[in-house]
Amino acid sequence: MVQTVSAAAQTMRADAKSLVGATMDVGPLIGTWFNAKRVTDHIASLVVTERDDALVVRLYGSSAEPVDWGPAEAVPHAFTGTNEVAGFHARYAFDGTRVEIAANVKMGILVIQTYTSFHDGSDRLSQFSREFFYRSTVAPAGREVRTGRRFLVGDWVNTNANTRWIKGFTCTDDGDTTRLRVQGASEPLDWGETEVTTYLDAAGDPAFHAEYDLGTVQAALAGNTGKDIVIIAAFLRRKDEDPANTFCREFFVPRS
Incomplete structure (x- = not known):
């Protein structure tokens, strides 16, 4: 009532x-x-x-x-x-x-x-x-307006300075392959480079999926874009005796 x-x-x-x-x-x-x-x-x-x-x-x-x-x-x-x-x-x-x-x-x-x-x-x-x-203390530099998977190319930084997971990443594209290199907030600081699978939605905005084997942790990264921001959902699966799987979702903007 x-x-x-x-x-x-x-x-x-x-x-x-x-x-x-x-x-x-x-x-x-x-x-x-x-x-x-x-x-x-x-x-x-x-x-x-x-x-x-x-x-x-x-x-x-x-x-x-x-x-x-x-x-x-x-x-x-x-x-x-x-x-x-x-x-x-x-x-x-x-x-x-x-x-x-x-x-x-x-x-x-x-x-x-x-x-x-x-x-x-x-x-x-x-x-x-x-x-x-x-x-930011620095105004964003002008950059070319890119569409499709080319939008992802460049250096990206986490908007959360206190992140425990991914500080930033670099994305490259040679026309045939898109590759990702992740900078961690803790060890390992450099996740290395991996090939990613890219997708486009109906509006032409890109998304991607990547996998990392970090020893004791298997990481699956699902990224999508909106409002010129990259959003990464990270699924972290532990392989040791205490399998406390973890999920986080963070936001990234172009590095100034």
């Missing part, structure tokens, strides 16, 4: 799990973030700072020269029942245009959703976008 909300109980069950008097560490949000997608119609980059105990965001819109949206105070939010920062909400109001920004952060990726509505009498439809950003 669906209950109606009364004035005395206007909360969800999750609200009761909120911590009281806890301090939220917004460190995972602080810094300069760049859109992983080189060609975007929306936000090219943003800077997140902490000023006078307030979280401040400054967005730069995509154009021939980045358009400075100016600073806006943001409200940070924590994951339910923890003091771990999950993301933020901010609002921009321009002449006849209002933009609501909802962002969440995980494993070094900042996902920004924008909700744009127009109040200038133009009857334009409201717009929604969802884009992915990574934190």
Whole structure:
């Protein structure tokens, strides 16, 4: 039975799990973030700072020269029942245009959703976008726009600096064969080079599968792409007496 909300109980069950008097560490949000997608119609980059105990965001819109949206105070939010920062909400109001920004952060990726509505009498439809950003002190270098399996070629780095598995990888393609060389976060630091099987989805975006024998561990890597990010799901099977198989999923962007 669906209950109606009364004035005395206007909360969800999750609200009761909120911590009281806890301090939220917004460190995972602080810094300069760049859109992983080189060609975007929306936000090219943003800077997140902490000023006078307030979280401040400054967005730069995509154009021939980045358009400075100016600073806006943001409200940070924590994951339910923890003091771990999950993301933020901010609002921009321009002449006849209002933009609501909802962002969440995980494993070094900042996902920004924008909700744009127009109040200038133009009857334009409201717009929604969802884009992915990574934190870096160096602006991304311009690179050729590649499609198909050629998109994978180059050096890629994990957005999660604290990864326990794969720090990065290099992908090469000679026209006939695509090869992968993985840099581990612990021994072995160099997984060596292996041939990968590549695939294309209906939109022409590439994916791949690779196998590594690392002695006590057999690793199967399943990679796919989206928003100019490479996502690798790693299935790690132990071959020793304690077969605690492990799964991880991590995100990679071109090395600047």
